[in-house]
Amino acid sequence: MRILVILPNWLGDAVMATPAIELLATYYENVHFTFLGSFVSIEALKYHPKCEKAIVDDTKKAPSRLFATYLLAKELGQFDLAVSFRDNIYSSLLLRLTQTVFCCARRSWHAQLLLSHTPKIQTSQHLVKQYAQIAMIDSNVKEYKVPALKLYIQAIKFAKPTLGINAGATYGSAKRWYPERFAQVASYFSDKYNIIIFGGPNEVEMAKEIEDNLKQLKVTNYTNLAGRTTISELCANIAGCSLFITNDSGPMHVAAAYQVPTVAIFGPTRYKETSQWKNEKSKIVRHEMECSPCMKRECPLKHHECMTTITALEVIEAIKSLNI
Template sequence: MRILVVLPNWLGDAVMATPAIELLAKYYENAHFTFIGSYVSIEALKHHPLCESAIVDETKKASSRLAATYKLAKQLGRFDLAITFRNQIHSSTLLRFTDTVLTVARKSWHSQLLLSHIPKIKTDQHLVQQYVELAMVNVDNFDGDIPPLKLYIQQNRFENPTLGINAGATYGSAKRWYPERFAQVAAYYKDKYDILIFGGPNEVEMAKEIEENLISLGVTNYKNIAGKTTIEELCANIAGCSLFITNDSGPMHVAAAYQVPTVAIFGPTKYKETCQWKNEKSTIVRHEMDCSPCMKRECPLKHHDCMKSITASEVIEAVKSLEL
């Protein structure tokens, strides 16, 4: 059975779609996937053993996105099932242009016009559950059991126990705890773990600040790989960590996919909807604020108290609660 899946754009959202993809593979006999998505989502999910084709969606770069979407759809051909995890007119249009009969998307004005199955999904539940509802909309015998997150990139194996530090969060500065405090936590555990500093291409300066703070605290057993890894290498390195301390971010969900013990620091986002899914050793550090969750990229009140009030000692205690 040929199944077209339009993946979410963000790394974390794409990883949170993996339980839905695993359920599609389980409930549709002889399933084979074609994935369409952003560069990062494709790089993370293209290793699925049932993936026949993985295509980076570059239609937005075309002079006419509609024409480019039509051309891509005709190149892809018809599928037995086509589903999009994006709530975008372009993805609804892509599914329609493939001439696939069974098409699935979240209910919206454009999906109502273009597609065959458009469930209204409640947003006050974990994003994993939202994606699963979409995927299982046409499955009568779904037993309700949702698996953990799943990636098929082989983990890196480090010589010594390794603490991963991820101070970045692509969505915006409001989600980011402070580099000097990440360094304080890492320094506390320097005798138990080697320290690996993560970060994307736009987070190199932040990672450098952590590095400088570690040096000032007398830490030498660290390595800074921010901006130096591919998506595949990022996932493999996170998978090899013995402990991961992170903001609410894509790498946080990668860690959950590999069951890496994790302390996640949350500020302005809806933690019940985007916390780690089914990670057996995971805990959240957050402070309830009158203004949260604001879901803003930057603190609209200019005080950032949801993150500023979280201390290094709180995060250290959260690590201890994991009983590693």
């Protein structure tokens, strides 16, 4: 069975879509996936053993996105089933233009107009469950267990227990705890763990701040990988960690996919919808605020108290409570 899957754009969302993909692979026979998505999501998910093709969607860059979508649909051809995890008119149009009969996506005006199956999804539940409901809408299965996150990139094996730090969050500064506090936490555990600082190309400066703070704290057993890894290398390194400290971010979900013990720091986002899914060793550190969750990229009130009030000691105690 040939299934087209349009992946979410963001790394974390793509990883949260993996249980839905596993359900599709389980409940349909002889599955062959074609994945279509952003460069980031394709790089993370293209290693699935049932992935036949993995295509980066560059239609947004075309002079005419409409015409580029038409050409891409004709190149893809027809499938037995097509599923979109994006709420985007061009994604709905693409599925329609492939002439696939059974097409599933979250209900929206364009999906209802163009596609065969458009379930109304309750957005207050975890995003993993939302994606699973979209994927399973055309199956005859009424009850199913949503599995854990799953990535197929091989984990690196470190010689010594390793603590990963991820201070970045692509969505915006409001989701980011502070470099000096990450460094304080890492310093506390530096006798037990080697330290890896993670970050994307736009987070190199922030990672350098952590590094500078570690030097001031006389910590030397660290490696700064910010801006120096591919997506697959990022996943492999996170997978090899013994402990992970992170903001609400894509790497947080990568850690969950490998069951890495994790303390996640949440500020302005809806933790019940985007927390680590089925990670047995996971803790959230957050403060309930009148203004949260605001879901803003930057603090609209300019005080950022959802993050400023979280101390390094709180995170250290959360790590201790993991009993690892």
